[in-house]
Amino acid sequence: MTSTTNAPDPQADQEARRADFLAYYDAEAADRARRPIPPWRTAAREEFLALLADERRHTVLEIGCGPGLDGEAIVAAGFEYTGTDLSPGMIEVARAAGLDARVASATGLPFDDHTFDAAWSMSTLMHLDDAELDTALAEITRVLVPGGVFAVGMWGAQELTVGALAEPDQDYGPPRYFHRRTDPMVHERLGERGEVESWWTRPSRPDSGHRYQYAVVRTPGAGG
Known part of the structure; x- marks a missing residue:
């Protein structure tokens, strides 16, 4: 008799997480469109856009655009x-706002090499495991012009925290997978893709280890 063991199946895990994301974010799309972005996030966006304007950048790709705020x-x-965005529901709302938006995964961007001057991705990449994060960062770098810049913001923690998180207040669907990395982990991974020109973290509340990690990264130039 041959015995078998139930070995982990990374592909099955990834597909299950993706199904949970779609269920959650499709259900949340309309409400998220009415939820204002916090002032500290809008300040980061305006500073980034000012940088792009100073450098005469024109084309911007957003990864994880949500409803398009x-x-x-x-x-x-x-x-x-x-x-x-991975969520068709989010893309529907973004398109209704007049935006050029399409369903796509961060790990498989449907664009040619060197298509965009800059990229923006907020509160998205912490939903990826380590292998997926590496793929997503490689994809972002690939679709940017040499010397392009990208801004990334994600929720992290003082200690590595991995797993599904249920929302206590609003039940939009299954718990979402979070891979909340430490500051050195995130900084190191981003530094592998270019020069980290800006970096800051912001605790979700005073004395909390849960924090927002934000960076602006410049990819290697044509001679880099």
């Missing part, structure tokens, strides 16, 4: 914008 501000600032 940042996208509307990017377009209003005069940039050519493309948004992507």
Whole structure:
């Protein structure tokens, strides 16, 4: 008799997480469109857009655009914008706001090499495991022009915390997977893709280990 063991199946885990994300974010799309972005996040966005304007950048890709709140501000600032999100529900709301947005995964961006001058991704990449994060960062670098810049913000923690998180107040669907990395972990991974020109963290509340990690990274130039 041959015995078998139930070995972990990374692909099955990834597909299950993706199904949970779609259920959650499709259900949340309309409410998220009405939820304002906090002032500290909008300040980071305006500073990033000012950098792009100073460098005469024109095309911006957003990874994890949600309902398009940042996208509307990017377009209003005069940039050519493309948004992507895994959730069809989010994309439907973003398109209704007049944005060029399409369903796509951060780990498989449907664009040619060197298509965009800059990229923006907030509160998205912490939903990826380590292998997926590496793939997503490689994809972002691939679709940017040499010397392009990208801004990344994600929720992290003082200690590595991995697993599904249920929302206590609003039940939109299954718990979402979070991979909350430490500051050195995030900084190191981003530094592998270029020069980290800006970096800050912000605790979710005073004395909390849960924090927002934000960076602006410049990819290697044509001679880099």
